[in-house]
Amino acid sequence: MANPARATVESALRVRKLDRTLTTALPPLMPGSRPRVDPSTLIPTDVATLDASLQGGLPRGQLSEIAGPRSAGRTTLLLRLMAAATRRGDIAALVDTFDRLDVASAAAAGIALDRLLWIRGQAITRLQDSGLREHPDSWGVVPGPSGLFDRTIDRALKALNLVLQAGGFGVVAIDLADVSPIVLKRIPFTTWLRVQRAIEGSDTACVLLVPEPLSRSAGGLTLSLTARSSWTGDSDRSRRLDALDVQSRIASPRRRVDGEVSLRCVTSVGV
Amino acid sequence: MVGALYAAEGTPAGALEAVAREFSPRIEVCGSPSAGERREVTLDLSGVERLFGNGHDIAAAIRATAADRDLRVRVAIAGTRTAARLLVHFRAGVTVIEPGTEASSLAPLPLALLAVLRTNDSNDSNASNELLLTLRRWGLRTLGEFVALPPADVAARLGQEGVRWQRLAAGDDPLPLVPSVPEERFEQALDLEWPIDGLEPLSFVLGRLMEPLERHLERRDRGAAVLHLRLHLVKNTDGTRPVHERTLQLPTPIRDARTLRTLALLDLESHPPAAAIDRVVVAVDPTPARIVQYSLITRPLPSPEQISTLMARLHALMGDGRCGAPATVDSWQPGAFALRPFAPNVNDLNDANDSNNSSAPILAVRRFRLPIPARVHVDAGKPARVTTDRRGLGGGRVEQCAGPWRTSGVWWEESDREWDRDEWDVTLADGATYRVFRERDSNHWFLEGVID
Numbered sequence A: 001m002a003n004p005a006r007a008t009v010e011s012a013l014r015v016r017k018l019d020r021t022l023t024t025a026l027p028p029l030m031p032g033s034r035p036r037v038d039p040s041t042l043i044p045t046d047v048a049t050l051d052a053s054l055q056g057g058l059p060r061g062q063l064s065e066i067a068g069p070r071s072a073g074r075t076t077l078l079l080r081l082m083a084a085a086t087r088r089g090d091i092a093a094l095v096d097t098f099d100r101l102d103v104a105s106a107a108a109a110g111i112a113l114d115r116l117l118w119i120r121g122q123a124i125t126r127l128q129d130s131g132l133r134e135h136p137d138s139w140g141v142v143p144g145p146s147g148l149f150d151r152t153i154d155r156a157l158k159a160l161n162l163v164l165q166a167g168g169f170g171v172v173a174i175d176l177a178d179v180s181p182i183v184l185k186r187i188p189f190t191t192w193l194r195v196q197r198a199i200e201g202s203d204t205a206c207v208l209l210v211p212e213p214l215s216r217s218a219g220g221l222t223l224s225l226t227a228r229s230s231w232t233g234d235s236d237r238s239r240r241l242d243a244l245d246v247q248s249r250i251a252s253p254r255r256r257v258d259g260e261v262s263l264r265c266v267t268s269v270g271v
Numbered sequence B: 001m002v003g004a005l006y007a008a009e010g011t012p013a014g015a016l017e018a019v020a021r022e023f024s025p026r027i028e029v030c031g032s033p034s035a036g037e038r039r040e041v042t043l044d045l046s047g048v049e050r051l052f053g054n055g056h057d058i059a060a061a062i063r064a065t066a067a068d069r070d071l072r073v074r075v076a077i078a079g080t081r082t083a084a085r086l087l088v089h090f091r092a093g094v095t096v097i098e099p100g101t102e103a104s105s106l107a108p109l110p111l112a113l114l115a116v117l118r119t120n121d122s123n124d125s126n127a128s129n130e131l132l133l134t135l136r137r138w139g140l141r142t143l144g145e146f147v148a149l150p151p152a153d154v155a156a157r158l159g160q161e162g163v164r165w166q167r168l169a170a171g172d173d174p175l176p177l178v179p180s181v182p183e184e185r186f187e188q189a190l191d192l193e194w195p196i197d198g199l200e201p202l203s204f205v206l207g208r209l210m211e212p213l214e215r216h217l218e219r220r221d222r223g224a225a226v227l228h229l230r231l232h233l234v235k236n237t238d239g240t241r242p243v244h245e246r247t248l249q250l251p252t253p254i255r256d257a258r259t260l261r262t263l264a265l266l267d268l269e270s271h272p273p274a275a276a277i278d279r280v281v282v283a284v285d286p287t288p289a290r291i292v293q294y295s296l297i298t299r300p301l302p303s304p305e306q307i308s309t310l311m312a313r314l315h316a317l318m319g320d321g322r323c324g325a326p327a328t329v330d331s332w333q334p335g336a337f338a339l340r341p342f343a344p345n346v347n348d349l350n351d352a353n354d355s356n357n358s359s360a361p362i363l364a365v366r367r368f369r370l371p372i373p374a375r376v377h378v379d380a381g382k383p384a385r386v387t388t389d390r391r392g393l394g395g396g397r398v399e400q401c402a403g404p405w406r407t408s409g410v411w412w413e414e415s416d417r418e419w420d421r422d423e424w425d426v427t428l429a430d431g432a433t434y435r436v437f438r439e440r441d442s443n444h445w446f447l448e449g450v451i452d
Helices: A004-015 A019-023 A048-053 A074-087 A103-109 A126-131 A146-166 A181-186 A189-199 B015-021 B055-068 B081-090 B102-106 B111-117 B122-137 B143-148 B151-169 B199-219 B257-270 B304-318 B346-350
Strands: A063-067 A092-096 A116-120 A171-175 A205-210 A222-232 A240-251 A259-266 B002-007 B027-030 B040-044 B073-078 B094-096 B186-196 B222-233 B243-254 B277-288 B323-327 B338-340 B365-379 B382-387 B396-409 B419-428 B433-439 B444-451
Touching: A048 A259, A063 A074, A063 A189, A074 A092, A074 A103, A074 A171, A074 A205, A074 A222, A074 A240, A092 A146, A103 B323, A103 B365, A116 A146, A116 B304, A146 A171, A146 A189, A146 B304, A189 A205, A222 B396, A240 B396, A240 B419, B002 B015, B002 B055, B002 B081, B015 B027, B015 B040, B015 B055, B040 B081, B055 B073, B055 B094, B073 B081, B081 B094, B081 B102, B081 B111, B102 B143, B111 B122, B111 B143, B111 B151, B122 B151, B143 B151, B186 B199, B186 B222, B199 B222, B199 B257, B199 B277, B222 B257, B243 B257, B243 B277, B243 B304, B257 B304, B304 B323, B365 B433, B382 B419, B382 B433
Parallel strands: A063 A205, A063 A222, A092 A116, A092 A171, A171 A205, B073 B094
Antiparallel strands: A116 B323, A222 A240, A240 A259, B002 B040, B002 B073, B027 B040, B186 B277, B222 B243, B222 B277, B323 B338, B365 B382, B365 B444, B382 B396, B396 B419, B419 B433, B433 B444
16 A cells, blocks of 8 residues: 555645656666656657667657757757657647758658748848848857847747747757857846746657757756768769767766767768 | 519529518528529418418518519419429419419429429439420320329339329429528627727727637537638728728638637737727638547647647747748759648648658758858869858868869749859868858859758
């Protein structure tokens, strides 16, 4: 017979929606054994080595992040995650802050495009590009006046909030990979708490695509990526980009899942 | 007692029905649905005697009402619908026969009159033509002669179809009168005592109008396919009263009042009226409601109402043409794509392949929608150094490169979509791999995207 005191405590935690958060803090029952994870609470990435390290995939109902510098395989991994989600019957949403999605790449990754909601951020026109002052904090590729830059990020965050509140999405990602860490750190931390609150207990995995680790929820994961490009061909004429050899370092709360994973992202004709 | 009205050619559509509805709520429009042939109406006159008197009085009243509306109609009243229809086609003016005397009254009428009872079914039409030819060959000329034949012999020679036509010739009704239901209007309107300015007070008004509309749609098991919103504005200085009209095409039949109100308000946020509003009219085009079968196995998806509302909010936030489902297009143009309305199909989702994709991830490009101008130093025909004016974009010495891949297209059209360029993949000293291209006509270099 179950301990009534324990049942009362669990019931109270469930009412306060604290059960899932605190459950992850509990140690495994057997020393050295991993706690059992319900597969329905995870979204696989369909990358075997990565899924093995993640014990099944990214957690639903949590805020996770994929971080890394340019050409580290961030977008490839995100598209792979979305492809896996849409193939399993989920629908996905991408808040594309600076309109960076290449639709051919998304199709090549295997995303069922009719199940992907693509929210395109501010388009920067040539006029704005040539005639207006560049934002001092814009990290590289986003030109335009300072107000426009901040408004674009602000609008993307509002769009993310709308999508999360609507519910029903398996994966919701926001692409902030082209925003400098300085600007990202200016975003109030309560923004991410609000995001976490919106998806808590739901089946949605929210993913941030950022240049550096920024924020994740208590049960979320951080995938820090680095990569080296691999080229093939001996002569100038035969040389071509063959693959990115990606090294992924996984950080999770209380080192629930941990370690480094290597994966190889290959080129495809048409990308 | 049943009456039949037959109008002269050129009668406006619906005019005869309006006259008939003055006398009975149960009317049936006969003839084909095309407007030109809807000139015949039958009406159930049971119980009407207490209002208008006997059959002759009713017929006279109908003729008078029609004459008031500039209509010339024939009127026949009989005990059965078939008899009334045959009589109204045969005799002009008013014809009234006593119930029970249909067969004897119809007996002298020509046999060819049966043609008016044909249905719109082409098979029925062909069968009746053949039957009339057969009866004519038998030497029959009137309905009475046909009715006088022994039914058993008619059945032996013409089958059950012949017996059916024989009963029709006797004035029997094969089917009861099926009343035509007037077209229902799903519309609500409200005149305001004081003009309102702004969307917040309007939301309360819309809520008040949408709720009875929802109940009406629910009673008829209908959903809204199109939402029409007409806002009558206050008078202009020139005395005219402009009307602000908006039409929302809904992706699926919706009848939830809150959803409809939200969609209308979000649309008005983008297209606000120019002046204060003093009359609000909401109408919907009805369509059969959705039947949704939920599943215990698959994950619940957002309902069409939720998706519609979300898309409307996103359109209001991001602008038109910025949200939807991406789609590839049949083109070699770099970066070509289409954006379609986001409407995931639940049935497709249930059929989704659950298999694990074990192939290696395929590299993606982060595309600069507007290519970034770059300065490229070329050495021995290959890019050796790439720099841009953009802060944060690496730039630097080229470690590895591959190319050029020459592509061109749309040169056969006068269009700004034309391209002609050499593409290179380059890895710079900082480890980032870019796709760069040189426009061949201008010899300018651009960054097209990052391999990421």
